[in-house]
Amino acid sequence: MTTYKSTYRASSILLLVLFVFTMGQMAIAQTSQQRLQISENNKKTALASFRSNLISEYALERTKLKEVAKLNNWKIKETLANGKKIELQGIGADGSPLYYETYSDEAGLVSRASTLNTDGLMGLDLNGDGMNVGVWDAGIALQHHVEYTSRIAIGDENSEVDTHATHVTGSIISTGLKKDARGVANKANVISHDWTRDKIEVAEAAANGLLLSNHSYGIKADRVPDWYFGAYTKVAQDWDKIMYNAPYYLMVTAAGNAQKSMDNDTPTYGKTADGFDVLLGFTISKNNITVAGANSKIDNNGNLKSADVSAYSSFGPVDDGRIKPDLAGNGGSVLSTDAASNTSYETSSGTSMATPGVTGSLLLLQQYHEELYGAYMKAATLKGLALHTADDIDAEGPDYKMGWGIMNAKSAAELLNNKDFTSHVAEESLQNGDSFSFEVTANGDDTLIASISWTDVQSSVVNTGELNSTTAALVNDLDIRVTKNGQTFLPWKLNPAQANSAATKGDNKVDPFERIEIPNASGTYTITVTHKGELINDAQDFSLIVSGVLMTTCSIDAPEVALEQAEAAQVTLNWNDSDDALYEIQYKEVYQEEWTTEYISVNSFIWKGLSLDQTYSFRLRTFCSQNIASEYSDVATFTFMGEETQLETLSALSADSQIPFNVYPNPAVDEIQLNVKTSDTAVYRIMSTSGVELKMDAATNSRINVSDLPSGLYVLQIQDFDVNKSTKFYKY
Missing domain, CATH: 2.60.40.1930 (Macroglobulin (MG2) domain)
Known part of the structure; x- marks a missing residue:
């Protein structure tokens, strides 16, 4: 086995200088050029071939659906007594009718996304401006609602306008004319589709650079036999295949509202009334994010004070024991746009309403990453970031009710901002037979957390009728370990046979995301990533996310400037050195309005071309990473007197300045x-x-x-x- 070690230098001077000079010109919207760049990273041939197969399958399925529905007296579309729309979308391997339904019941919008908005706690001015997100639902959204301000495109022109789709869309992009109805990404654009050809349309959109799509619907739980619950079926396989071949695309879906449905008589754990093992269909995909509903309280600083799972939200586990749902959205009734008129609003709830809050938050994180670093994250990085920074609830580690916890967009944004200072985010690739290692130093204040996330190849094995099959859907099984002085730290894992028990630490063989936590960490640790068996396609891309570390010893204290030497027409200024630092120097004649700016990596500066009896000013600050800088030093002022030149001090200034x-x-x-x-x-x-x-x-x-x-x-x-x-x- 070949081992390769990642080497790291805290400040890449050239990249940092380029960033400082160009940050004012960086686009934060998803431009056509950026979509093209994303598209070029897709496996285009595989996606095109798969989409062609989906189209053929769809045509055959629709013909068969009509025939079988007529034979069995099944309704193709139905509006239930509670107003919910359902539609026959497929026939299972055992002949069961598969109806899609929307997941509205009693839930709410994700928290902390507002901290990223223009008037948010972090002051980041992130609103999704120019960003695109897809919404697939029971129908299309009401296009000309006043809250959308022409930021919605209809993908299926002949589809019915749907209240649920309108509500979901508003939760993502409503402008906020009615303040309490403002969407998470209130300047973003939505492409609205109905659910009829969802896989075909998403495959095409993802191939063309779509980053995210929202799916607040799924298979109706009371119309399938027990083996469907938790099973990795063809629909999960198809969605995994789309995401594997379009590595920047991420599907976000609602977990469902079947916790109290009593529909699964033979769950993998406990009794039917316990509510475990009721996830269905594409919620069980490996590469997506499945969102549970939660009730939570957040303080004015964006800190989670309390949370519990909503009474309706569907529980895992899935049959192979993977951690599903992945995350939870903030619970409670959600006010959003309604389809009754272009100015109407309605309060609705359910995991359907928790999901767009998460989708909108993820869109803002993509926008923020592009603003900081000039590129979007792969879906595995975005998913890993969300799971890495989620707020853990009650017992340590993940669970089968809310996954890794409540989505925390604020913590995720802070981790991105602190990249290469107190955190590390990297997109790597592991070749067959190789291992990867990376050394980090704990910062001594925070829990050291190390995660790996990857978009896995779709499994070739799908369930066609076996009850509670434990066959793992994971194909390329990567492993993360953290070691120090002979001690090995292992990732979290769950046991589906003890679904209500706390998470333990050990060898995780089923999840395409692994996270290690080391409280009270100190000193230097080695992170190692390996794999089991043979990697399909001979390689596996993965994302490494680390927090609670010191990526540089650079100090963000403002430098103190001294005059080292003065001679004919020049002075040499120096200041206290900081390891791995880049210095931004600004200088001018004292009465000039504009500073001249330069960037250097050494702690001294020779200022040439000075004139006798002229007064000059100088200041500088330290960049410790691309986004982390010290305050400017006090302005160093001097009147050039040749070799007699001295810096003026505060004591030499006017009394008012004291x-x-x-x-x-x-x-x-x-x-x-x-x-x-x-x-x-x-x-x-x-x-x-x-x-x-x-x-x-x-x-x-x-x-x-x-x-x-x-x-x-x-x-x-x-x-x-x-x-x-x-x-x-x-x-x-």
Whole structure:
């Protein structure tokens, strides 16, 4: 077996400089060029061939459906007494009618996505602007609802407008004209389809660069025999095949509302009334995300205070013991758009309503990753990120009720922002017979968490009638291990025979996502990824996600500048060195408005071309990763006097500059006031805590408007001639 070790350098200077110069020009929408780039990574021939097969199968199935339905007096479409629409979509291997139904009952929208929005806690201004998401449902959404503002395209023009589809679509993209009905990604675009040809249409859309689709429906539980529950059937195989051949595409589906249905008389665990083993159809796919419903309470800072599974939400396990559902969306009634008119709204619930909240959150995370790094994540990375950062509930580890826990878009976004500083995200590939290793150092403050996620090949073995078959659907079985000083840490796993018991740690042989947690970690650890048996197709791509680590020893304290040497027409400035750092240097004549900016990787700078008796200013900050920077140093000011040049200190400045600098009120709501006088040339800057400039203007009076800033912590800098001061404030 060949072992290859990933080597890492915390700051890639060239990439970082390119990023700093181009970040203002980076597109955050999903452009046609980006969709083309995604498309080029797809297995186009395999997708085209598979789509052609699906079309042929669909034509034969529709003919057979009509014949068998007529023979058995089955209705093709039906509206139930509760208003729910169902439709005959297939015939199982044993001849059972497979009806699709929507999953509306009693649930809600995912939490924490709002922290990423324009007015959210993190101030990231993420709203899905220009991003595309597919919605397949019982029908199409009401296209001209006022909340959609022309951001919906109809994929099936002759389909019926459907209330459920309209509600789901609104949960993702509603503008928020009615505030409580605002969608998670309220500037995104939806392509709306009915469910009739879902696999065919998704295969085509994924081949053309679609990143995400929402499916808040599934097989009706009371019309199939017991062996269907938890079984890896052809429909799960088909969806896995689509996702494997389109590695950037991720399907998000509702778990269903069958917990109390009493439909499975022979579950893999417990009694029928316990509610386990009621997942069906494509919810059992390996590569998708299946969403449960939950009731939860979130505080004003986006922290989960309490949560439990909703009373209706379908439980796993699936027959081979995989962890399903994967995640849970926030429970509660959801106000969204309704199809009664272009201005109507309705409250609805169910895992159908939890799912679009998760889908919208995942779309925002794709948007954020593109904004930070100029590219979208593979589906395995996106799924792994969501499962890695989910809020664990009650007992440690995953469970068969809510998977890895409540979706936490805030934690996921923070992990992305801290990449190469306190976290690591990488898309790797394991060749047949090889192993992969990677060393990390725990940061000593947080639990060290290491995860691998991969889009697995569809299984060639599908269930056609065996009750509670334990045959694993996993094909390429990767393994992650973390070691230190002879001790090996293992991933979480669940036992379907003890479905209500807490997770244990051991060799996980069934899940295409594995996560290891090491509380109170300290020192250096080695992460190793291997595989069992032979890899189908001789290789397996995987995503590695690590948090709670120190990827660099770089310090984000503001540097202290000193004048090392002065000679004819130049000075040499230096500052305290920081390992693996990139320095952003800004310098100018003191009365100039604009700074000249350079980037270097050493802790000294020779400033040439100076003139006698001219006064100059200099400041710098440290970049420890692409997104993590220190505050600027105090401005170093000097009048060039040849070899006699000296930096001026605060004690040499005016008495007014010695007044302690702060702002009030702090926290602020609409404006802040300064406690120092400023001249007519004074300038203020408001920065994020990671060093990104958000606002700059003249500070000609003591009041500064902050009403347009999202809630959060900020740094205020005042530059007034040769005086530079900074302080922090919080904006409600």
